[in-house]
Amino acid sequence: MRLTDFDFHLPEDRIALRPARPRDSARLLQVKDGGVSDLGVLDLPDLLEPGDLLVFNDTRVIPAALTGVRPARAHGGGGDVEIEINLHKRDDEAVWRAFVRPAKRLKEDDTLQFKGGLTAQVTEKREGGEVVLTFDRSGVDLDRAIVEAGAPPLPPYIASKRAADAADLKDYQTVYAAPDKAGSVAAPTAGLHFTDRLFAALEARGIKRTHVTLHVGAGTFLPVKTDDLSEHQMHAECYEISEQTADLINQTRKAGGRIIAVGTTSIRTLESAADEDGTVRAEARDTSIFITPGYRFKVIDALMTNFHLPKSTLFMLVSALAGFDEMQAAYAHAIRNEYRFFSYGDSSLLWRKG
Structure with missing residues (x-):
């Protein structure tokens, strides 16, 4: 079919x-x-x-929808870039695969900064807007940081029409x-x-x-x-x-x-x-x-x-x-x-x- x-x-x-x-x-x-x-x-x-x-x-x-900032690069021009992250599969205690937008604004070895001091490095960039992120903490500490920094991961057909809120x-x-x-x-x-x-x-x-x-x-x-x-x-x-x-x-x-x-x-x-x-x-x-x-x-x-x-x-x-x-x-x-x-x-x- x-x-x-x-x-x-x-x-x-x-x-x-x-x-x-x-x-x-x-x-x-x-x-x-x-x-x-x-x-x-x-x-x-x-x-x-x-x-x-x-x-x-x-x-x-988990509150897997994160908004991060890729700081301005020392060489290459441009300022800070806001990146939308959707975690989708955990590979290790400190490693998550994620879909990102805009993916074209990220390179391998870029660092992303999130709410609460959480940071992650782009350790691999894949097709389809997928990246591998290695965070600066692991296990329960990372779980707690994601809860603080993240929001409910509403599907695109809802998120495109309204923002997630406390009811979600x-x-x-x-x-x-x-x-x-x-x-x-x-x-x-x-x-x-x-x-x-x-x-x-x-x-x-x-x-x-x-x-x-x-x-x-x-x-x-x-x-x-x-x-x-x-x-x-x-x-x-x-x-x-x-x-x-x-x-x-x-x-x-x-x-x-x-x-x-x-x-x-x-x-x-x-x-x-x-x-x-x-x-x-x-x-x-x-x-x-x-x-x-x-x-x-x-x-x-x-x-x-x-x-x-x-x-x-x-x-x-x-x-x-x-x-x-x-x-x-x-x-x-x-x-x-x-x-x-x-x-x-x-x-x-x-x-x-x-």
């Missing part, structure tokens, strides 16, 4: 700039057996069966994000709809839940630049699945329960860690899995996810799961019926075709 197969027109007013309040009041579009149903997130317990298992990504978003510190974080799992530079947004009352209703219904961890990178927002999908390379992201979680998933499948991934990050984690027979392994490693129509899912029965961008890798993933024609029709229905799209938008429950 070609990139253009995944294009569609989305009116600007369908892009949500703020989440529904309360979180669980968002709408939910169910896509199942070739049809669609207009529902709400609070209907989720009734759409699942006792013994089903929801798999969440418990990563915590809470809104752009799931209620179950683990304090010791900080590392994402984008939220696993399907999970933003969950609240304590929704969890209570799911538990009362006999629906189980567990967690995996995948630290979401800013590469999730990068556009696909080639029409031939086989030429696209996903940015790697690191994930972890515990023995307890792997055992629960495998036991649930053996008992006839269904596995419902909450978010595309959860589905990418599980499919990356699955053997051909669907057995999930406990492991910690990187994945650059790219799921497009024709992929054979090994673990997942359904996916709860928000509505994605035209021509995005995530729209390709949902088309692989629920069917290309089905998702084209579902998105057209969602647009006609004024569903809210993207990170702060409404939700969908997509059942695996076949």
